Amino acid sequence: MKFIRVLLFPIVPFYYVITWLRNKLYDLGIKTSKSYDFPVICVGNLSAGGTGKTPMVESLIRLLKDHYSLATLSRGYGRKTKGFMLASQESSAKTLGDEPFQFYTKFKECIQVSVDEDRQNGIYNLRGLNKQPNLIVLDDAFQHRKVKAKLNILLTTYSNLYYKDIVLPTGNLREPRQGAKRAQIIVVTKCPSDLSKEEKNNIESKLKPKTHQSVFFSSITYANEVIGLNNTIALKDLKDFTLVTGIATAKPLVDFLRNEGLSFNHLEYSDHHDFSKKEIETLSKNDLIITTEKDYVRLITEDNLSSKLYYLPIEIVIDNQNIFNELVKTKIED
Incomplete structure (x- = not known):
């Protein structure tokens, strides 16, 4: 490359x-x-x-x-839809894109989350809502x-x-x-x-x-624990696991986990990677999967992954x- x-x-x-x-x-x-x-x-x-x-x-x-009254407006990179979309209970990473759906998952009670390739059009539609940001x-x-x-x-x-x-x-x-x-x-x-x-x-x-x-x-x-659908696991209690990343730069996360003395296999994909059915099937063979929050919101909807999938929260x-x-x-x- x-x-x-x-x-x-x-x-x-x-x-x-x-x-x-x-x-x-x-x-x-x-x-x-x-x-x-x-x-x-x-x-x-x-x-x-x-x-x-x-x-x-x-x-x-x-x-x-x-x-x-706050709203976010993103392009919605990697989504399967086009034009203006306002996040709702029916939304997913496929309709919004992974990052906007992450915003919605975490802040849906207090903000509005939207996507539009045309930012002017997105702002116009947001300001036309009954709950105007x-x-x-x-x-x-x-x-x-x-x-x-x-x-x-x-x-x-x-x-x-x-x-x-x-x-x-x-x-x-x-x-x-x-x-x-x-x-x-x-x-x-x-x-x-x-x-x-x-x-x-x-x-x-x-x-x-x-x-x-x-x-x-x-x-x-980085948090000192990983979060799953129904429970959390402290980092110090993690044994062998598979790290799955579909982000632009995975090195800081990989370095952090290695510095924690953790043993894992790293499967690295491109940013916003759209996981195929075959890749999902391969991932499901792992007993424990740790991923990023952005990847988590895309993968958690897969039934054969949900019980073994966890993400590591980060903040700046x-x-x-x-x-x-x-x-x-x-x-x-x-």
């Missing part, structure tokens, strides 16, 4: 020019972005890989759900410039910071690095928990934030969390 990406390097300048020109047309107002008279928060990234958008959206939900969080919409968010939160991973990268197809960037200037908050995600102040300062200096931008650092924390910890929280609130209230 890396070799093929190198071979495709001659395409990089064309991709760069096309995405740069598209952004320039929006910057100049030739292509128009729609603004709203209520707060819209966009969580996104420049890169095509996983940067931790889902836990960031969940963190924002926890922060704001008691103060706003007055705050919408856009998941993975940094490149969807038809909508002008009040607050843009840009994520970049510690192991693949955008200033070190180039655009697709050889690199991972969806657009040139200067697109980062649209963000008001930049969060370096998946950092080591013991990241030194000196290294943070070094990273921030290389990110070169503008005067309107604030930089934060976050790390992933943001350095200077109180400052981050107050900044978010200030930005959307301005």
Whole structure:
């Protein structure tokens, strides 16, 4: 795969020019972005890989759900439906996509969850509901410039910071690095928990934030137990098991479990993998399966897996969390 990406390097300048020109047309107002008279928060990234958008959206939900009538709007990657969909009791990962369905499963009592490829259309439909949201969080919409968010939160991973990268197809960037200037908050995600102040300062200096931008650092924390349909198991009590992942980057999870001294076989699939019947049958032969929360919501509906399937919850910890929280609130209230 890396070799093929190198071979495709001659395409990089064309991709760069096309995405740069598209952004320039929006910057100049030739292509128009729609603004709203209520707060819209966009969580996104420049890169095509996983940067931790889902836990960031969940963190924002926890922060704001008691103060706003809140809705999330995602594309619904990998779903079998099209157009606008509002999550309901009949919804599943197949109708919403795995990440929106995860939001619905965890927060259905206090927020509305929706999907639409067209973010403008999604917002229009949400605002037409009887229970009209007055705050919408856009998941993975940094490149969807038809909508002008009040607050843009840009994520970049510690192991693949955008200033070190180039655009697709050889690199991972969806657009040139200067697109980062649209963000008001930049969060370096998946950092080591013991990241030194000196290294943070070094990273921030290389990110070169503008005067309107604030930089934060976050790390992933894992729970000390896995959760199944009817019970939980402490990590320390786990014996041999199969780890199943269908996420962009499984390495942090694998490293964590190995550092816990656990013994397991890892079956790694592509991000948002659509498990076939044959793959489900193969998985069902395992006595104990540990997976991510995103994969869990897709697999738990399989009857021959439900009794042996568990997920490991994660959350993000943001350095200077109180400052981050107050900044978010200030930005959307301005």
